Amino acid sequence: MNFQLTEEQELIRKNIREFAAKHVEPIAAEVDENERHPVELFKKLAEGGWMGIPIPTQYGGSGSDYLTNAIVVEEISRSCSSTGFTVSIQVGIVCMLILLLGNEEQKKKYLVPLAKGEHMGAFVLTEPGAGTDVMAATTTAAKDGDFYVLNGTKTFISNGPLADTYIVFCWTDKAAGRKGMSSFIIPKGTPGLIPGEHFHKMGLRSSQTSEVVFKDCRVHKDNLLGKEGLGLTNAMTGFDHGRVGIAAQSVGILQAALDESIRYSKERVQMGSPIARHQAIAWMIADMATDLEAARFLTYHAAWLKDQGKPFSKEASMAKLFASEKAMHHTTKAVHIHGGYGYIKGAKVERLMRDAKITEIYEGTSEAQRMVISGNVLR
Amino acid sequence: MLDIVVCFKWVVDEAFIRRTSSGDLDFSSVDYKISEYDRNAIEAAVRLREEYGGSVTAVIVGAPEAAKGVKDALSRGPDRAVFAEDPLFRDLDPSQTASVLGQVISSKTPFHLIICGEGSGDVYSQQTGPRLAEFLGIPCAAYVQRLTVKEEKVMADRKVEGFIEVDILPLPALVTVLPDIATPRIPGVKDTLMASKKAVIKVGKNELTAVPPPLLKTQSLKAARVERECEKFTAEAEGIKRFVAALQKRGVLK
Numbered sequence: 327m328n329f330q331l332t333e334e335q336e337l338i339r340k341n342i343r344e345f346a347a348k349h350v351e352p353i354a355a356e357v358d359e360n361e362r363h364p365v366e367l368f369k370k371l372a373e374g375g376w377m378g379i380p381i382p383t384q385y386g387g388s389g390s391d392y393l394t395n396a397i398v399v400e401e402i403s404r405s406c407s408s409t410g411f412t413v414s415i416q417v418g419i420v421c422m423l424i425l426l427l428g429n430e431e432q433k434k435k436y437l438v439p440l441a442k443g444e445h446m447g448a449f450v451l452t453e454p455g456a457g458t459d460v461m462a463a464t465t466t467a468a469k470d471g472d473f474y475v476l477n478g479t480k481t482f483i484s485n486g487p488l489a490d491t492y493i494v495f496c497w498t499d500k501a502a503g504r505k506g507m508s509s510f511i512i513p514k515g516t517p518g519l520i521p522g523e524h525f526h527k528m529g530l531r532s533s534q535t536s537e538v539v540f541k542d543c544r545v546h547k548d549n550l551l552g553k554e555g556l557g558l559t560n561a562m563t564g565f566d567h568g569r570v571g572i573a574a575q576s577v578g579i580l581q582a583a584l585d586e587s588i589r590y591s592k593e594r595v596q597m598g599s600p601i602a603r604h605q606a607i608a609w610m611i612a613d614m615a616t617d618l619e620a621a622r623f624l625t626y627h628a629a630w631l632k633d634q635g636k637p638f639s640k641e642a643s644m645a646k647l648f649a650s651e652k653a654m655h656h657t658t659k660a661v662h663i664h665g666g667y668g669y670i671k672g673a674k675v676e677r678l679m680r681d682a683k684i685t686e687i688y689e690g691t692s693e694a695q696r697m698v699i700s701g702n703v704l705r
Numbered sequence: 706m707l708d709i710v711v712c713f714k715w716v717v718d719e720a721f722i723r724r725t726s727s728g729d730l731d732f733s734s735v736d737y738k739i740s741e742y743d744r745n746a747i748e749a750a751v752r753l754r755e756e757y758g759g760s761v762t763a764v765i766v767g768a769p770e771a772a773k774g775v776k777d778a779l780s781r782g783p784d785r786a787v788f789a790e791d792p793l794f795r796d797l798d799p800s801q802t803a804s805v806l807g808q809v810i811s812s813k814t815p816f817h818l819i820i821c822g823e824g825s826g827d828v829y830s831q832q833t834g835p836r837l838a839e840f841l842g843i844p845c846a847a848y849v850q851r852l853t854v855k856e857e858k859v860m861a862d863r864k865v866e867g868f869i870e871v872d873i874l875p876l877p878a879l880v881t882v883l884p885d886i887a888t889p890r891i892p893g894v895k896d897t898l899m900a901s902k903k904a905v906i907k908v909g910k911n912e913l914t915a916v917p918p919p920l921l922k923t924q925s926l927k928a929a930r931v932e933r934e935c936e937k938f939t940a941e942a943e944g945i946k947r948f949v950a951a952l953q954k955r956g957v958l959k
Contacts, residue, residue, distance in 0.1 A: 373893065394894070
């Protein structure tokens with residue numbers, strides 16, 4: 327068993343850490359406060375090839391692997407988890423789905439600009455009445471000759487207001503049940519595709535989230551991503567990949583919570599000594615460091631399995647479940663360690679705690695992860 | 706066309722050095738990095754190549770584990786690397802490093818200009834560059850913050866106490882540079898992946914005529930300790946009065 331990253335992975339980690347310290351950390355509080363998508367930052371990320379790490383170079387990517395992508399999402403999230411998540415969803419779900427399911431023409435047309443970071447992508451599945459219960463979706467794509475006509479409302483769509491490329495899931499044959507959903511690639515500007523306004527959120531505020539409405543949106547059959555009727559399977563494939571990214575994002579949040587807690591507890595003096603020397607605080611930090619290591623190993627293992635071409639669905643869910651719940655638990659502790667100072671706007675731990683909550687919810691709630699895991703182990 | 710050699714050192718990342726309770730330095734879990742000023746030197750070399758054409762060869766003397774440093778350096782733009790590699794090269798003193806660099810450079814890579822960082826991030830003796838110039842018998846300018854090349858000459862702006870001195874050196878020449886020379890780039894993903902595909906010429910100890918005995922010997926390493934009194938002052942009138950009084954008491958203010 328080899329726990330050693332490759333030299334390239336270690337160097338890439340150092341480089342993205344330096345990049346994040348220089349370009350991400352200084353604006354993280356501001357983009358959170360103003361709910362701003364930092365276009366200038368994403369341009370820099372694109373220039374460095376950070377937006378298409380596991381995508382082959384012939385499709386505009388950097389030609390690396392999924393583990394390296396997880397490391398990069400982790401390190402960006404350590405500074406700003408909104409930015410880390412936006413990279414994660416773009417690469418982990420949108421790019422990967424087109425890479426795995428798209429035909430050559432779709433890859434050239436849609437994947438290349440996405441992997442180069444020139445375009446932004448969105449994964450359009452959730453509906454007002456269909457979260458964990460994907461089958462409760464109501465958006466339909468009615469066949470009309472060589473075309474499909476989409477109608478319905480999607481919600482909580484990350485990158486919804488600004489995406490160039492939408493991957494949309496809807497019923498092409500509701501009566502066929504699990505074989506009745508299909509996935510489409512739809513470019514922005516398609517008549518009838520109506521992105522909504524950015525939602526104001528508790529955390530992850532610079533990530534742009536909105537409704538996406540389809541009103542008689544007519545798309546050619548060439549826009550089908552994968553085969554008709556396999557939408558649900560495709561969505562699950564997207565989730566498997568995406569969950570590794572959310573796990574990595576959670577690891578980044580956890581690492582930041584630990585960094586901040588160590589720094590503050592060594593500085594803050596109470597009752598004559600730094601609070602780090604008080605056992606109550608030291609043990610919180612010990613637990614935080616231990617869970618961080620465990621979360622990181624689960625995450626890297628899931629990514630490594632993916633890179634080896636092995637099944638990784640269960641491991642991705644385990645990593646996502648564990649890392650996100652520990653991120654929530656320990657960011658709360660990190661605020662606690664900071665006391666009143668941690669509760670004030672502008673304290674990094676305050677942002678970390680708000681950002682952590684969503685990791686337990688999106689791309690499958692903790693309960694959905696437990697369904698996947700139990701489904702696997704009870705088989 | 707300008708063929709440039711840039712020398713770099715693979716040093717302990719000081720962020721990972723721990724201090725034991727006895728004051729010794731604990732290197733057991735350290736990571737390594739390209740010495741800070743050398744990163745600027747590499748960037749300067751690559752920019753000069755972009756401006757004047759030619760090539761950049763990164764040269765390092767180090768132990769086998771510095772192979773990662775070679776990749777790191779190559780990801781920053783040089784065309785190739787020369788790696789003088791031996792476990793004994795882990796702790797050379799500046800005279801030895803200069804001798805090995807000199808032998809390697811003169812036998813393996815023709816050059817017009819050699820660029821070194823002003824001093825290394827670990828011991829910062831500032832000797833290797835000038836000693837290397839002496840070994841090769843070429844002119845040398847230290848503390849350089851700007852370089853211009855024209856008609857077989859290099860113009861070097863040297864930042865010396867209180868003023869800037871401009872030297873003109875005939876090529877081939879060696880300069881040691883300050884961080885102002887160029888801000889190092891952060892390599893992108895492809896830069897790092899491509900680095901593995903660039904040529905690395907390895908030179909073993911047995912290919913050198915001789916490595917001279919060290920002129921310096923490190924006897925011990927101890928962590929510097931700054932005793933702090935941890936006295937805190939507020940920004941209110943009373944606090945400021947106490948602050949001034951404290952400075953006077955310690956002779957900082959008279």
